[in-house]
Structure formats: structure tokens, C-alpha cells
Amino acid sequence: MTDNPSYSVRPGKGAGATVGVALLGLGTVGAEVLRLLEVRGDEFAARVGGRLEVRGVAVSDLSRPREGVDRELLTDDALSLVQRDDIDLVIEVIGGIDYPRQVVLAALNAGKSVVTANKALIAAHSAELSEAAENSGVDLFFEAAVAAAIPVVGPLLRSLAGDKVNAVMGIVNGTTNFILDAMYNRGASYDEMLAEATELGYAEADPTADVDGYDAASKAAILASLAFHTRVSSDDVHTEGIRSITTDDIAAAKAANSTIKLLAICERLKDAETGEESVSARVYPALVPVSHPLASVSESYNAIFVEAESAGGLMFYGNGAGGGPTASAVLGDVVAVSRNIVLGGRGPGESTYAALPIADFGSINTRYHVDMEVQDRVGVLAEVANAFSQHDVSIRTVRQEGLHDGARLVVITHMAKEEDLKRTVDTLKELEAVKSIRSVIRMES
Amino acid sequence: MTDNPSYSVRPGKGAGATVGVALLGLGTVGAEVLRLLEVRGDEFAARVGGRLEVRGVAVSDLSRPREGVDRELLTDDALSLVQRDDIDLVIEVIGGIDYPRQVVLAALNAGKSVVTANKALIAAHSAELSEAAENSGVDLFFEAAVAAAIPVVGPLLRSLAGDKVNAVMGIVNGTTNFILDAMYNRGASYDEMLAEATELGYAEADPTADVDGYDAASKAAILASLAFHTRVSSDDVHTEGIRSITTDDIAAAKAANSTIKLLAICERLKDAETGEESVSARVYPALVPVSHPLASVSESYNAIFVEAESAGGLMFYGNGAGGGPTASAVLGDVVAVSRNIVLGGRGPGESTYAALPIADFGSINTRYHVDMEVQDRVGVLAEVANAFSQHDVSIRTVRQEGLHDGARLVVITHMAKEEDLKRTVDTLKELEAVKSIRSVIRMES
Numbered sequence: 001m002t003d004n005p006s007y008s009v010r011p012g013k014g015a016g017a018t019v020g021v022a023l024l025g026l027g028t029v030g031a032e033v034l035r036l037l038e039v040r041g042d043e044f045a046a047r048v049g050g051r052l053e054v055r056g057v058a059v060s061d062l063s064r065p066r067e068g069v070d071r072e073l074l075t076d077d078a079l080s081l082v083q084r085d086d087i088d089l090v091i092e093v094i095g096g097i098d099y100p101r102q103v104v105l106a107a108l109n110a111g112k113s114v115v116t117a118n119k120a121l122i123a124a125h126s127a128e129l130s131e132a133a134e135n136s137g138v139d140l141f142f143e144a145a146v147a148a149a150i151p152v153v154g155p156l157l158r159s160l161a162g163d164k165v166n167a168v169m170g171i172v173n174g175t176t177n178f179i180l181d182a183m184y185n186r187g188a189s190y191d192e193m194l195a196e197a198t199e200l201g202y203a204e205a206d207p208t209a210d211v212d213g214y215d216a217a218s219k220a221a222i223l224a225s226l227a228f229h230t231r232v233s234s235d236d237v238h239t240e241g242i243r244s245i246t247t248d249d250i251a252a253a254k255a256a257n258s259t260i261k262l263l264a265i266c267e268r269l270k271d272a273e274t275g276e277e278s279v280s281a282r283v284y285p286a287l288v289p290v291s292h293p294l295a296s297v298s299e300s301y302n303a304i305f306v307e308a309e310s311a312g313g314l315m316f317y318g319n320g321a322g323g324g325p326t327a328s329a330v331l332g333d334v335v336a337v338s339r340n341i342v343l344g345g346r347g348p349g350e351s352t353y354a355a356l357p358i359a360d361f362g363s364i365n366t367r368y369h370v371d372m373e374v375q376d377r378v379g380v381l382a383e384v385a386n387a388f389s390q391h392d393v394s395i396r397t398v399r400q401e402g403l404h405d406g407a408r409l410v411v412i413t414h415m416a417k418e419e420d421l422k423r424t425v426d427t428l429k430e431l432e433a434v435k436s437i438r439s440v441i442r443m444e445s
Numbered sequence: 446m447t448d449n450p451s452y453s454v455r456p457g458k459g460a461g462a463t464v465g466v467a468l469l470g471l472g473t474v475g476a477e478v479l480r481l482l483e484v485r486g487d488e489f490a491a492r493v494g495g496r497l498e499v500r501g502v503a504v505s506d507l508s509r510p511r512e513g514v515d516r517e518l519l520t521d522d523a524l525s526l527v528q529r530d531d532i533d534l535v536i537e538v539i540g541g542i543d544y545p546r547q548v549v550l551a552a553l554n555a556g557k558s559v560v561t562a563n564k565a566l567i568a569a570h571s572a573e574l575s576e577a578a579e580n581s582g583v584d585l586f587f588e589a590a591v592a593a594a595i596p597v598v599g600p601l602l603r604s605l606a607g608d609k610v611n612a613v614m615g616i617v618n619g620t621t622n623f624i625l626d627a628m629y630n631r632g633a634s635y636d637e638m639l640a641e642a643t644e645l646g647y648a649e650a651d652p653t654a655d656v657d658g659y660d661a662a663s664k665a666a667i668l669a670s671l672a673f674h675t676r677v678s679s680d681d682v683h684t685e686g687i688r689s690i691t692t693d694d695i696a697a698a699k700a701a702n703s704t705i706k707l708l709a710i711c712e713r714l715k716d717a718e719t720g721e722e723s724v725s726a727r728v729y730p731a732l733v734p735v736s737h738p739l740a741s742v743s744e745s746y747n748a749i750f751v752e753a754e755s756a757g758g759l760m761f762y763g764n765g766a767g768g769g770p771t772a773s774a775v776l777g778d779v780v781a782v783s784r785n786i787v788l789g790g791r792g793p794g795e796s797t798y799a800a801l802p803i804a805d806f807g808s809i810n811t812r813y814h815v816d817m818e819v820q821d822r823v824g825v826l827a828e829v830a831n832a833f834s835q836h837d838v839s840i841r842t843v844r845q846e847g848l849h850d851g852a853r854l855v856v857i858t859h860m861a862k863e864e865d866l867k868r869t870v871d872t873l874k875e876l877e878a879v880k881s882i883r884s885v886i887r888m889e890s
Binding site: 032036043151308339 | 491762778779
């Protein structure tokens with residue numbers, strides 16, 4: 001048992017003490033956090049045991065007008081602000097990785113507790129940041145980093161701390177869910193829907209983080225770390241985005257009575273022979289049966305399933321993005337951390353004692369939907385079926401339909417190993433009978 | 446700002462210290478908690494920062510065989526056990542009110558932290574118990590008291606501590622949900638399904654607490670207290686059970702494209718003129734549209750919706766009863782409390798600073814489904830409609846069908862005040878045109 005969590009704790013400032021707050025970033029979330037710290041000030045004071053006072057707000061551009069913000073508070077020197085003696089708590093809602101990493105590290109090293117909504121930062125630098133928090137005996141909280149106001153970090157860290165979590169699966173990116181949802185319901189193409197998502201403000205000007213799955217991968221890394229008490233960084237997450245999803249894929253999903261969702265999946269695996277455990281975290285678009293609760297998660301909503309040994313299956317659902325929901329999660333952490341600053345004590349931090357190995361993606365088991373264009377002649381089905389069986393992939397259903405020139409064959413497999421399926425597809429590609437592999441999509445249920 | 450929460454905190458025993466545990470009760474939940482404290486001992490030690498050691502188990506009958514339990518640990522003197530110097534943490538899973546109250550109070554007064562799954566105890570005696578915990582600077586945790594392993598106490602206490610919760614609504618009693626579900630799906634009567642629920646072990650030999658809504662009322666009281674930072678006890682909860690639900694009511698629900706669920710509803714109300722806030726907590730069977738997520742919560746599952754100002758709508762779903770799920774919630778609290786015992790600090794406790802008044806049940810607004818047998822003659826509809834309008838109850842839909850002798854009239858209202866609807870029903874009863882009021886059921890959506 002190494003890497004025990006958060007054993008050093010600072011004494012509290014004492015009931016009635018004021019908590020000095022530094023806010024980094026004044027975008028949508030930052031402005032809402034600042035507004036609510038004012039509006040809900042009395043409530044927070046009663047919940048914390050002392051008042052919260054915003055003593056500095058770091059922004060990148062001092063010249064921009066900021067309505068309703070005391071200009072005396074503004075600074076463009078975040079690094080100095082977080083180290084000031086009158087600051088106890090730093091709220092980081094800048095975004096990005098390198099700059100906030102530098103500032104958050106400085107804050108933690110200076111003995112300031114930190115609340116952040118920055119999933120990319122936590123997923124990439126949890127080890128370094130947690131160590132700094134531990135050394136200073138302060139809190140580093142990040143409920144808002146996953147699914148905004150849907151409590152999932154807290155439940156995994158605390159409510160399920162007495163249980164053994166075996167899987168976490170969910171829809172954790174609203175932008176891609178909006179796009180896939182619209183493609184499914186309106187028959188539009190990926191490009192059309194991405195343009196609309198950008199116009200509506202759901203997608204960033206550079207949508208890479210969303211549509212290529214990196215945002216979801218950061219969240220998967222955080223969820224897997226918490227669930228399995230093992231350090232999982234975004235580099236450990238097998239990540240595929242939704243750029244390649246076509247209207248044909250959507251039609252195939254409909255034919256299979258399913259929809260397509262970008263899923264984040266975190267799983268505890270157990271070797272059948274040795275009993276040794278490992279961890280898998282992955283993000284990819286997958287077919288989900290329309291009867292599955294995840295299928296009806298629409299637009300920018302998020303839903304997360306947790307499967308634990310004693311608790312059984314749990315689901316958390318809500319709005320996973322936006323200024324209000326993100327501010328709610330940030331402020332929940334702010335109240336908890338402030339309480340610790342005033343009264344002493346410390347929340348549970350990173351816990352990596354289990355240190356399970358990351359499973360090879362090729363060893364993952366799931367089901368597959370393989371959509372092929374084949375020759376329309378005697379013996380084709382046998383050849384195709386043989387390609388599956390020679391790689392130990394068992395076929396569950398086959399559907400064949402005529403095309404104008406040839407035939408279309410859709411195979412749905414039983415649970416099979418990722419690497420076996422990959423070899424199967426390589427073999428299929430070499431068959432003369434197979435004119436093209438239209439798509440290979442995983443199926444989850 | 447009075448009644449501030451949990452301001453006194455004891456110092457920790459120090460990292461590596463052992464936490465002495467007393468377990469009260471060895472029924473389904475108690476036995477599972479004991480088993481898991483053993484099986485997951487290493488995990489818990491890593492999460493807590495020190496080992497947990499069960500040093501005594503209180504049971505009512507020492508002579509009963511207890512397989513796999515060290516007999517040296519057993520005692521029938523819970524009161525002495527909880528006050529022993531080597532006990533730091535008391536887990537109460539006895540059930541009942543008066544006896545556990547006495548024992549839990551003694552434990553808290555002796556400076557022991559307490560984890561309980563006892564909803565009736567918390568709902569009835571939260572004030573007294575919280576005061577004792579506060580005086581001793583220890584934790585009193587009760588996540589398992591509401592919806593077993595579904596994290597809802599924690600999210601309300603912590604994750605949503607930065608938000609303003611406006612409503613909590615849900616299905617929080619598995620027994621009644623099983624009965625109503627079976628009545629709906631199988632067309633069986635209440636008595637038949639109660640008998641089956643008893644046989645399957647879902648319902649107790651004396652089902653009063655479940656079917657008359659008292660169990661749900663305890664949970665509603667706890668949820669309302671946490672959500673609104675106001676002391677709400679079970680006496681403050683308007684409570685109606687499901688005994689009076691007939692197969693006719695179920696048929697009427699189906700005709701209205703709805704199902705019937707026993708709901709716990711906690712609401713923050715605001716006077717339109719004065720702006721003054723109050724709180725309502727109530728439990729009653731209500732029609733829920735089949736399209737509503739709560740309609741598909743089946744068997745012993747629980748689901749809880751939370752509506753908060755910034756977070757928007759959140760839903761929590763899972764198995765709300767049983768040994769495993771309840772043990773999961775108890776042990777989550779045990780880990781958190783043990784962490785505080787070892788490292789110092791204290792979780793948020795009762796918070797009643799808002800002290801909002803409890804709204805009069807008559808002032809509550811909802812919609813109603815009124816099912817009447819009326820005379821089949823000219824003018825009846827006008828007379829009935831007049832009875833509604835004279836009490837300011839606006840009609841949304843009317844459905845009339847012929848009966849063998851007379852006619853049946855089903856009126857669904859717009860939002861109306863409980864007391865106005867009650868007066869309307871009184872007036873309807875006096876009308877010669879109305880032969881009988883078959884049922885009045887509220888509708889929620």
C-alpha cells in the first residue's frame with residue numbers, strides 16, 4: 001500500500017474566519033461563478049462557517065470592459081495573485097493546459113487550495129498536481145471537470161468509497177451528442193451538423209477536442225482514476241472520435257434498432273486464468289440499442305452509469321455543460337474546500353494505491369457491427385463466415401440485402417476480442433468476395 | 446444566521462491509527478457490512494489512512510447461531526459497547542426508533558462518530574442527534590437512510606452546496622413501487638400484490654411503514670432538510686399511502702396515458718406577492734405520464750430528481766434497497782468518517798440556518814384527475830363544470846363515457862390549489878348529478 005491519499009492536513013483558520021478567494025478566468029463560467037459568489041454570499045457563509053471574499057480576478061486582457069466587475073480586483077498576473085498572503089483558495093476556470101498547470105502548481109505549492117473545472121489539466125497532470133496538494137496539505141477539487149453539475153466525481157470519491165467499482169460508462173461530451181443526435185433524428189450529414197453546432201455555440205471554432213474524442217478521453221481518464229484507485233492519464237485512453245460517422249452508419253444503426261453514441265467506457269478487467277486485474281479506459285462511437293437508457297440521452301445532456309459490486313447499477317443524469325451547471329459544480333467544491341480552510345480537515349484526494357496495469361486495447365472484449373459490400377454469388381456467405389470463425393469471432397446475426405450491383409452483408413458478432421476482430425477485418429479485406437468494408441462499429445449494451 | 450453546521454472539529458488520531466468500530470445489528474445489512482469490512486479491509490485501510498477494526502457487535506439475541514462471526518465480539522449490551530474507550534465509530538443498522546435513539550445519543554455524547562442507515566430515526570430526531578454530534582465535534586452520517594446506495598444525501602450535502610435547490614422529487618420506496626408496478630402490468634389487485642410482495646420478502650409482515658407512506662415520508666423529511674437547509678421532520682410531511690388504489694384507478698391511469706407512482710415531493714415555494722419562501726414535503730400516489738422517466742422506474746428501483754437553480758435538472762437512479770446496496774452506502778460513510786477520525790476534519794452535518802416555514806398543505810398547487818359517476822342526462826356537464834369554476838379550479842380535459850347505468854366523467858384540471866380542489870370535491874359530492882366520486886388522484890409531471 002503505497003500512494004496513500006491526502007494524509008497531511010492543515011489546521012483550520014477557525015470558525016468565523018474569512019476565506020480569501022482568487023478567481024482565474026472570467027469567461028462564461030468565471031463570470032457566473034463571480035456573480036453567484038456575490039448573490040449567494042450569505043448562504044455560503046452559513047454553509048462554510050465563514051465568509052468568502054473574492055480578492056483578485058485574473059484575466060488575460062485587462063483592457064476589455066467587464067461590466068459589474070470591480071476593476072480594482074482585476075489583474076493579468078495570475079501567478080502573483082495566487083501566491084498572495086491574503087489568498088486561501090484559487091478557482092481556476094481558464095482552460096488550456098500549460099499555463100493553468102504552472103499557475104495551479106504555484107498556488108498549491110504556496111499552500112492554497114484549488115478548485116478547477118479543467119478536465120484536460122487534471123487528466124494530463126494529476127500526478128504532479130496531487131503531489132503538490134499533498135505536500136502542502138491542501139485540497140485540489142475538480143467536480144466540474146466531468147459532466148459539469150452532475151455529481152460523479154464526488155460520488156466516486158466519497159459515496160462509493162466503501163464499494164468496489166467495476167465499470168463506469170457514459171455519454172460525457174455534449175457537442176458530439178448534439179451532432180450524433182441531429183444526424184440520427186434529421187438524417188443530416190456530419191459536416192452539416194458540425195456547422196450547426198458551431199453556429200449554436202455548442203462546438204468551438206476548432207472542434208478537435210470534442211469531435212476527435214479528446215474531451216471525452218480526459219473525462220474517461222479522470223473517471224477511471226477515481227473508480228479504480230489507479231492513475232490513468234489521457235494518454236492511457238484509447239480514443240476514437242466521430243468524424244468518420246456517415247449517414248450510412250446512422251442508417252445501419254437504425255436497421256439494427258440502435259442509435260450511435262460517443263461513449264466513454266472505463267472497465268475493471270480480470271484475467272480468467274491468473275485472476276489478475278487490469279483497467280481499460282476507452283472512448284469511441286458505438287451502437288446502443290434504442291431500448292437502452294443511454295439511447296434517449298439527447299442534445300447536450302450527459303449520463304453516466306456506474307456498476308459497483310455492492311451497489312449494483314447506478315445512473316447519473318443531467319446537463320453536462322454550460323455556464324450555470326459548471327458554476328454549480330465549481331461552487332459546490334468551493335463550499336467544501338472553504339469549509340476545510342475554516343474548520344480544518346481535507347477531502348479525499350487522488351488515490352492510486354491499487355496501481356492496476358492498463359489493459360492492452362487489443363484484449364478488450366465487445367461486440368461488433370460489420371457492414372460490407374460483397375459479391376452477389378453463391379458461396380460468399382460461407383467465405384465471409386469462415387473469415388470470422390478462423391479468428392475465433394462468433395457471429396450473432398447476419399443480414400443480407402441486394403444492392404444495385406452486388407449485395408450488402410451486415411454481420412453482428414458475439415463478444416469478441418478487439419485484436420481478433422481486427423485480424424478478421426484484415427482477412428475480409430483480402431477476400432475477393434468482399435468488395436469493401438463499409439464500416440466497423442462497436443456495439444455496447 | 447443561526448444554527449450553523451458542524452463548527453466544532455476534533456483533531457485526528459494521526460495517519461496509521463486504527464479505527465475501533467462497533468457494529469449495532471446483525472440482520473441482512475449488518476451481516477453484509479461485517480463481511481465487507483473483512484473482505485475489503487486492505488482497500489479501506491488505503492482509502493482511510495489507517496485500518497478499521499471491528500471491536501464489538503451488538504445483537505438482541507446472543508443465543509442465536511451467527512456463522513462466521515467471532516463470538517467474542519458479540520454482546521447484547523449496545524449501550525455499554527458504544528461508550529467503550531476502544532470504540533471510535535459506531536455503525537447503527539438495528540432499525541426502529543426509540544432504542545437506536547438512546548444508543549446513538551449515548552455514542553455521540555461519548556464522542557464517537559456514528560453512521561446509520563436508519564431513516565425513521567433521522568427523520569424523527571435529527572435535531573437532538575445533530576446537536577449531540579455538534580457538541581462532541583463528531584460525524585453523524587446517513588447516506589444509506591435514503592435510497593440505499595444511490596448517492597443523494599452526499600450530493601445534496603456536498604456537490605450541490607454551491608447551488609440553490611428548488612425541488613426534489615422521486616420514487617423512494619421499493620415495496621410500494623413493486624406493488625403499483627405489478628398492479629399496472631398484471632392487472633392484479635392491491636391485496637394480491639401486497640401478499641406477493643410479502644411472500645417475496647419485499648414487504649415486511651407489518652407493511653404499514655411502506656404502504657401507508659411512512660417510510661417514504663421519513664426520506665422526504667431528510668431530503669427536504671438537506672435541500673432547503675431547514676429542519677423538516679416526518680411530522681411535517683403530508684403523507685398518503687397506496688392502500689386505497691384500486692384496479693379502477695389503474696385503469697383510469699392507463700386511459701390517461703399514465704401510470705401511478707408513490708412520489709415523495711419536496712418543493713421550495715415562493716409567495717407571489719411577498720416573495721417569502723416556504724417549504725413543502727409530501728408523499729402521495731400520483732399519476733405520472735408514461736413518457737416521464739419516473740414512469741419507467743420499475744420494481745424495487747428508486748429514482749430521484751433534483752432541480753437546482755444553476756445545475757438545472759439532475760436525476761439519480763439505482764437499486765434503492767437490499768443488503769448489498771445498503772451496505773455500500775453505509776461503508777461509503779464509514780470510509781469518510783474513518784478518514785476524519787484518522788486525519789481530523791469533519792463532514793458537513795445538519796444545516797438548518799435557512800429555517801424556512803413549512804407551507805400549509807392546502808396551499809400546494811398541482812393538477813388533479815377526478816373520476817366521477819354521474820347521471821346520464823342533459824345539463825350534467827354544465828353543473829359539474831360550474832362546481833370546478835366556482836372554486837377557481839380550471840378544467841384541462843374532460844372525458845365522458847357511458848356506464849351500464851349512468852355515465853362516467855373524468856376531469857383533469859390545470860394547476861390548482863389543494864384547498865380549492867378539496868372544496869370543489871365537497872361541492873361535487875352535494876350535486877344530485879354526481880352519483881359518486883370514484884377517485885381523486887393528483888398528477889405530476
